[in-house]
Amino acid sequence: MQTSDVESLIRRSQGVALLAMPALWLLMLALHFHALADFFTLNLRYVAPSAADTVHRLMAARHRAPLIHDQHVLGYLSLPVLLLAAFGLYRLGRGARPALAAAGLSLTAIGTIYTGGVFGLYTALMRAVGDVDPALADGAIATYVAATAHTGAYALTRGLAQLSVVGLALQAWTVRDVAGIPRAATLLVVLGCALFFAFWDIDNLMFVGGLCLAAGLWPHARVLWSGGSGNAGNQSSVSTPSRPSV
Numbered sequence: 001m002q003t004s005d006v007e008s009l010i011r012r013s014q015g016v017a018l019l020a021m022p023a024l025w026l027l028m029l030a031l032h033f034h035a036l037a038d039f040f041t042l043n044l045r046y047v048a049p050s051a052a053d054t055v056h057r058l059m060a061a062r063h064r065a066p067l068i069h070d071q072h073v074l075g076y077l078s079l080p081v082l083l084l085a086a087f088g089l090y091r092l093g094r095g096a097r098p099a100l101a102a103a104g105l106s107l108t109a110i111g112t113i114y115t116g117g118v119f120g121l122y123t124a125l126m127r128a129v130g131d132v133d134p135a136l137a138d139g140a141i142a143t144y145v146a147a148t149a150h151t152g153a154y155a156l157t158r159g160l161a162q163l164s165v166v167g168l169a170l171q172a173w174t175v176r177d178v179a180g181i182p183r184a185a186t187l188l189v190v191l192g193c194a195l196f197f198a199f200w201d202i203d204n205l206m207f208v209g210g211l212c213l214a215a216g217l218w219p220h221a222r223v224l225w226s227g228g229s230g231n232a233g234n235q236s237s238v239s240t241p242s243r244p245s246v
Contacts, residue, residue: 011224015222018218020081021082021217022213025074033204054144070122076120079119083109088221095178104170104173108167110160111161111167129144162200188213191216195208
């Protein structure tokens with residue numbers, strides 16, 4: 001396979017990742033709603049669901065649907081896609097603002113590591129609770145409450161995970177002058193990241209943020225598919241030779 005073919009495959013894969021990442025997160029968030037009315041129940045601050053209801057539901061399921069007891073497993077499995085999308089944004093931004101592009105990629109990558117901790121906690125916890133003897137439900141409920149409380153170790157991991165959306169917002173801002181990327185797309189990505197950051201764990205507002213990301217990243221994916229190299233819109237990728245002096 002020639003180098004140009006490899007570059008084209010990588011570029012197109014990164015473009016697909018830019019669309020797949022918000023799509024997977026939208027699906028993960030949508031599965032949190034048991035009815036349409038739940039989506040329109042708005043809370044500007046996180047309200048924890050009933051731990052007792054969650055634990056008893058997981059015990060009753062007894063793994064009849066393995067690893068799908070918690071929707072966070074989709075987010076957990078999507079993290080490589082998030083990294084691939086971040087490298088796609090870096091490819092677009094490195095020619096226009098190399099230092100900012102590298103900083104944004106670094107923040108996104110660091111945040112992705114800790115996002116894996118958040119999703120991994122829920123994926124492992126939900127699976128483990130299903131194995132608990134119902135006679136020990138009170139202990140399981142207490143453990144679930146302690147593990148998911150927004151304090152201590154989980155609060156630290158959650159805060160570091162938010163660096164992923166800070167990095168994505170910075171990357172989008174870095175790419176704002178790249179040819180083929182409308183300013184509206186940049187604003188949509190930044191708005192989507194802001195909603196994720198400000199309303200983390202508030203599923204309906206994060207869902208709106210996911211819609212903003214999906215719409216805003218579409219032009220970025222198109223530029224990658226078309227072979228965009230990340231040159232700023234007011235710059236030419238081919239230099240014009242100067243005329244020789246006589």
